[in-house]
Amino acid sequence: DSGVTQTPKHLITATGQRVTLRCSPRSGDLSVYWYQQSLDQGLQFLIHYYNGEERAKGNILERFSAQQFPDLHSELNLSSLELGDSALYFCASSVGLADYNEQFFGPGTRLTVL
Protein backbone atom coordinates (compact mmCIF):
# COMPACT_ATOMS: atom_id res chain seq x y z
CA ASP A 1 0.00 0.00 0.00
CA SER A 2 1.56 3.26 -1.19
CA GLY A 3 -0.48 5.46 1.13
CA VAL A 4 -2.09 7.26 -1.81
CA THR A 5 -5.82 6.77 -2.12
CA GLN A 6 -7.98 7.27 -5.17
CA THR A 7 -11.73 7.21 -5.52
CA PRO A 8 -13.72 5.83 -7.12
CA LYS A 9 -12.02 2.61 -8.10
CA HIS A 10 -14.23 2.15 -11.14
CA LEU A 11 -16.37 4.59 -13.05
CA ILE A 12 -18.66 3.86 -15.97
CA THR A 13 -20.27 6.73 -17.77
CA ALA A 14 -21.54 7.84 -21.16
CA THR A 15 -20.05 10.02 -23.84
CA GLY A 16 -20.56 13.71 -23.26
CA GLN A 17 -20.69 13.36 -19.51
CA ARG A 18 -18.47 14.90 -16.85
CA VAL A 19 -16.72 13.05 -14.03
CA THR A 20 -14.49 13.91 -11.10
CA LEU A 21 -11.69 11.69 -9.89
CA ARG A 22 -10.31 12.20 -6.43
CA CYS A 23 -6.86 11.65 -4.99
CA SER A 24 -5.57 11.88 -1.45
CA PRO A 25 -1.78 12.02 -1.24
CA ARG A 26 0.38 10.36 1.38
CA SER A 27 0.50 12.19 4.65
CA GLY A 28 3.08 14.97 4.41
CA ASP A 29 3.37 14.92 0.62
CA LEU A 30 2.84 18.28 -1.04
CA SER A 31 3.06 17.24 -4.67
CA VAL A 32 0.35 15.48 -6.62
CA TYR A 33 0.76 14.20 -10.16
CA TRP A 34 -1.93 12.88 -12.48
CA TYR A 35 -1.32 10.27 -15.18
CA GLN A 36 -3.43 8.53 -17.79
CA GLN A 37 -2.71 4.94 -18.79
CA SER A 38 -4.39 3.59 -21.90
CA LEU A 39 -3.69 0.55 -24.03
CA ASP A 40 -2.73 2.54 -27.10
CA GLN A 41 -0.91 5.48 -25.51
CA GLY A 42 0.71 3.88 -22.49
CA LEU A 43 1.35 5.96 -19.41
CA GLN A 44 1.13 9.70 -19.98
CA PHE A 45 1.84 12.54 -17.61
CA LEU A 46 -1.07 14.96 -17.35
CA ILE A 47 -0.40 17.58 -14.69
CA HIS A 48 1.51 18.32 -11.49
CA TYR A 49 0.41 20.34 -8.48
CA TYR A 50 2.54 21.40 -5.57
CA ASN A 51 1.01 22.82 -2.42
CA GLY A 52 -2.07 24.00 -4.28
CA GLU A 53 -0.34 25.47 -7.31
CA GLU A 54 -0.03 24.07 -10.80
CA ARG A 55 3.64 23.42 -11.52
CA ALA A 56 3.73 21.50 -14.78
CA LYS A 57 1.37 20.56 -17.52
CA GLY A 58 1.81 17.57 -19.76
CA ASN A 59 -0.50 15.94 -22.30
CA ILE A 60 -3.65 17.16 -20.68
CA LEU A 61 -6.59 17.92 -22.94
CA GLU A 62 -8.45 21.19 -22.61
CA ARG A 63 -11.54 19.19 -21.62
CA PHE A 64 -9.64 18.05 -18.54
CA SER A 65 -8.80 20.18 -15.54
CA ALA A 66 -7.40 19.58 -12.10
CA GLN A 67 -6.94 21.32 -8.82
CA GLN A 68 -5.31 20.76 -5.47
CA PHE A 69 -7.15 21.90 -2.39
CA PRO A 70 -5.81 23.41 0.86
CA ASP A 71 -5.96 19.98 2.53
CA LEU A 72 -3.73 18.79 -0.36
CA HIS A 73 -6.18 16.37 -1.88
CA SER A 74 -6.59 16.75 -5.61
CA GLU A 75 -9.36 16.29 -8.13
CA LEU A 76 -9.17 15.63 -11.83
CA ASN A 77 -12.21 16.76 -13.78
CA LEU A 78 -12.92 15.21 -17.15
CA SER A 79 -15.68 16.74 -19.24
CA SER A 80 -17.35 16.14 -22.59
CA LEU A 81 -16.13 12.59 -22.32
CA GLU A 82 -15.28 10.62 -25.43
CA LEU A 83 -14.80 6.91 -25.95
CA GLY A 84 -11.06 7.48 -26.19
CA ASP A 85 -10.96 8.82 -22.65
CA SER A 86 -11.49 5.32 -21.34
CA ALA A 87 -8.33 4.56 -19.40
CA LEU A 88 -6.78 4.06 -16.02
CA TYR A 89 -6.10 7.33 -14.24
CA PHE A 90 -3.38 7.34 -11.62
CA CYS A 91 -2.37 9.96 -9.22
CA ALA A 92 0.98 9.95 -7.49
CA SER A 93 2.34 12.01 -4.65
CA SER A 94 5.78 13.02 -3.54
CA VAL A 95 7.15 14.94 -0.63
CA GLY A 96 8.54 17.89 -2.57
CA LEU A 97 8.84 19.68 -5.82
CA ALA A 98 12.01 18.16 -7.21
CA ASP A 99 11.98 15.66 -10.04
CA TYR A 100 14.07 13.26 -7.93
CA ASN A 101 11.50 13.06 -5.16
CA GLU A 102 10.15 9.54 -5.35
CA GLN A 103 6.58 9.41 -6.58
CA PHE A 104 4.16 7.02 -4.88
CA PHE A 105 1.30 5.93 -7.07
CA GLY A 106 -2.24 5.25 -6.03
CA PRO A 107 -4.21 2.19 -7.15
CA GLY A 108 -5.88 4.11 -9.98
CA THR A 109 -9.40 4.83 -11.16
CA ARG A 110 -10.60 2.83 -14.13
CA LEU A 111 -12.82 4.99 -16.32
CA THR A 112 -15.01 3.40 -18.94
CA VAL A 113 -16.84 5.67 -21.34
CA LEU A 114 -19.67 3.97 -23.23
Add this chain to the structure above:
Amino acid sequence: GESVGLHLPTLSVQEGDNSIINCAYSNSASDYFIWYKQESGKGPQFIIDIRSNMDKRQGQRVTVLLNKTVKHLSLQIAATQPGDSAVYFCAENLIYPNTGNQFYFGTGTSLTVIP
Protein backbone atom coordinates in the same frame (compact mmCIF):
# COMPACT_ATOMS: atom_id res chain seq x y z
CA GLY B 1 6.28 14.70 -27.78
CA GLU B 2 9.32 12.82 -26.65
CA SER B 3 9.92 9.20 -27.46
CA VAL B 4 10.93 6.70 -24.85
CA GLY B 5 10.95 3.28 -26.40
CA LEU B 6 11.48 -0.22 -25.12
CA HIS B 7 13.29 -2.77 -27.24
CA LEU B 8 11.37 -5.85 -26.11
CA PRO B 9 7.70 -5.92 -25.21
CA THR B 10 7.99 -9.31 -23.42
CA LEU B 11 10.75 -11.13 -21.61
CA SER B 12 10.71 -14.58 -20.02
CA VAL B 13 13.47 -15.71 -17.69
CA GLN B 14 14.10 -18.68 -15.48
CA GLU B 15 13.91 -18.14 -11.76
CA GLY B 16 17.38 -17.38 -10.45
CA ASP B 17 18.68 -16.00 -13.72
CA ASN B 18 19.50 -12.37 -14.27
CA SER B 19 17.11 -10.18 -16.27
CA ILE B 20 17.99 -7.25 -18.47
CA ILE B 21 15.34 -4.83 -19.63
CA ASN B 22 16.30 -2.17 -22.14
CA CYS B 23 15.01 1.27 -22.96
CA ALA B 24 15.92 3.85 -25.57
CA TYR B 25 15.27 7.53 -25.11
CA SER B 26 15.35 10.24 -27.70
CA ASN B 27 16.23 13.52 -25.98
CA SER B 28 19.83 14.08 -25.04
CA ALA B 29 18.72 16.89 -22.73
CA SER B 30 16.95 14.44 -20.43
CA ASP B 31 18.40 14.79 -16.96
CA TYR B 32 16.76 12.13 -14.88
CA PHE B 33 15.56 8.60 -15.49
CA ILE B 34 13.41 6.28 -13.45
CA TRP B 35 12.46 2.62 -13.64
CA TYR B 36 9.03 1.57 -12.45
CA LYS B 37 7.47 -1.81 -11.83
CA GLN B 38 3.76 -2.31 -12.33
CA GLU B 39 2.04 -5.43 -11.12
CA SER B 40 -1.32 -6.42 -12.47
CA GLY B 41 -4.10 -4.26 -11.04
CA LYS B 42 -1.74 -1.91 -9.24
CA GLY B 43 -0.14 1.45 -9.83
CA PRO B 44 3.50 1.80 -10.88
CA GLN B 45 6.08 1.39 -8.15
CA PHE B 46 9.44 3.14 -8.12
CA ILE B 47 12.40 0.78 -8.43
CA ILE B 48 15.48 2.86 -9.05
CA ASP B 49 16.53 6.12 -10.61
CA ILE B 50 19.62 7.67 -12.12
CA ARG B 51 20.78 11.15 -12.98
CA SER B 52 22.38 11.97 -16.30
CA ASN B 53 25.72 12.69 -14.60
CA MET B 54 26.00 9.03 -13.62
CA ASP B 55 26.36 5.92 -15.76
CA LYS B 56 25.53 3.29 -13.18
CA ARG B 57 23.53 3.01 -10.00
CA GLN B 58 22.89 -0.03 -7.86
CA GLY B 59 20.08 -0.90 -5.55
CA GLN B 60 19.01 -4.09 -3.88
CA ARG B 61 19.24 -6.73 -6.65
CA VAL B 62 18.76 -4.04 -9.29
CA THR B 63 21.21 -2.01 -11.31
CA VAL B 64 20.48 0.74 -13.77
CA LEU B 65 22.96 1.55 -16.51
CA LEU B 66 22.85 4.73 -18.53
CA ASN B 67 24.66 5.15 -21.82
CA LYS B 68 24.24 8.75 -22.89
CA THR B 69 26.24 8.26 -26.07
CA VAL B 70 23.61 6.00 -27.56
CA LYS B 71 20.74 7.24 -25.37
CA HIS B 72 20.13 3.87 -23.83
CA LEU B 73 19.00 2.83 -20.39
CA SER B 74 18.88 -0.66 -18.96
CA LEU B 75 17.59 -2.30 -15.84
CA GLN B 76 19.33 -5.40 -14.57
CA ILE B 77 17.62 -7.61 -12.02
CA ALA B 78 19.84 -10.14 -10.32
CA ALA B 79 18.61 -13.58 -9.32
CA THR B 80 15.14 -12.95 -10.71
CA GLN B 81 12.32 -14.21 -8.51
CA PRO B 82 8.67 -15.02 -9.30
CA GLY B 83 7.69 -11.85 -7.45
CA ASP B 84 9.58 -9.86 -10.08
CA SER B 85 7.00 -10.80 -12.71
CA ALA B 86 5.44 -7.50 -13.76
CA VAL B 87 5.55 -4.80 -16.42
CA TYR B 88 8.59 -2.56 -16.21
CA PHE B 89 8.59 1.02 -17.47
CA CYS B 90 11.39 3.44 -17.96
CA ALA B 91 10.62 7.11 -17.58
CA GLU B 92 12.50 10.14 -18.73
CA ASN B 93 12.35 13.58 -17.17
CA LEU B 94 12.86 16.88 -18.95
CA ILE B 95 12.37 20.38 -17.72
CA TYR B 96 10.82 22.88 -20.12
CA PRO B 97 10.73 26.62 -19.40
CA ASN B 98 7.03 27.00 -20.14
CA THR B 99 5.56 23.68 -19.08
CA GLY B 100 7.84 22.63 -16.23
CA ASN B 101 8.91 19.11 -15.31
CA GLN B 102 7.74 16.61 -17.90
CA PHE B 103 7.77 12.85 -17.51
CA TYR B 104 7.72 10.53 -20.51
CA PHE B 105 7.20 6.80 -20.16
CA GLY B 106 8.12 3.87 -22.33
CA THR B 107 5.47 1.40 -23.43
CA GLY B 108 6.66 -1.20 -20.93
CA THR B 109 8.24 -4.64 -20.96
CA SER B 110 6.35 -7.54 -19.50
CA LEU B 111 8.67 -9.76 -17.48
CA THR B 112 7.60 -13.32 -16.76
CA VAL B 113 9.64 -15.40 -14.37
CA ILE B 114 9.43 -19.13 -14.97
CA PRO B 115 9.72 -21.16 -11.76
